[in-house]
Amino acid sequence: MEFSTIILAVILLFFAILFILLIVYVVQMNNAKSIAKGTSVKMPPTDYMKAIGIRCPDYWVDMGPDPTRQGYHICENRLNIPVHNPDNPVCYTDKNKRTKSFKDCGINDKDEIDDKDGEKERCRFVAQCGPSTNMSASWLGISSEQMSPGYSSCGKIA
Numbered sequence: 001m002e003f004s005t006i007i008l009a010v011i012l013l014f015f016a017i018l019f020i021l022l023i024v025y026v027v028q029m030n031n032a033k034s035i036a037k038g039t040s041v042k043m044p045p046t047d048y049m050k051a052i053g054i055r056c057p058d059y060w061v062d063m064g065p066d067p068t069r070q071g072y073h074i075c076e077n078r079l080n081i082p083v084h085n086p087d088n089p090v091c092y093t094d095k096n097k098r099t100k101s102f103k104d105c106g107i108n109d110k111d112e113i114d115d116k117d118g119e120k121e122r123c124r125f126v127a128q129c130g131p132s133t134n135m136s137a138s139w140l141g142i143s144s145e146q147m148s149p150g151y152s153s154c155g156k157i158a
Contacts, residue, residue, distance in 0.1 A: 043140070043141075044141050050106060053141050054105060054113065054141075055102065056075035057081075057126075057139040058081075058138050058139055058140055059079050059081050060076060060077050060079075063076050063099070069101055071103060072104060073101070073102060073104055074099050074101050075100050075102055076097070076099045078098070083129050084128070084131075085128060090125055090129060091128065100125070104118065105118030112151060113151055119152050122139060122142045122154075123142065125142075126142050126154060127154065
């Protein structure tokens with residue numbers, strides 16, 4: 001084998017290894033960007049909160065507008081999720097029917113609840129009726145201290 005052929009083979013091998021290392025680097029950088037992007041995403045997603053999540057606590061059923069109170073809608077604890085302190089009027093509007101009338105509010109462009117009174121009502125519900133020992137009532141996106149970045153800062157409100 002000639003000397004020039006050996007040199008050419010070594011150079012080609014060097015560039016092949018360099019090319020493989022470049023591909024591995026690009027793949028790793030894309031993975032790192034994906035992971036970093038995922039950590040800043042609010043959960044649950046904004047679309048869910050705007051359409052469903054802002055209305056009722058987790059696993060409660062939105063029964064629609066409250067006919068007795070304009071600007072409110074009724075949520076029913078149809079699955080009988082345990083609620084801490086069910087006698088508290090913050091937890092149920094009608095304890096026998098397991099319903100609660102919540103003030104209507106939405107999520108604004110800054111991903112915040114657009115009605116401070118509605119936000120306070122939801123934070124009070126989470127604080128007084130939500131998770132506790134042997135209780136599982138919760139409201140994703142409202143109790144931001146216990147979950148990923150939320151739509152409310154209940155610690156400052158409640």
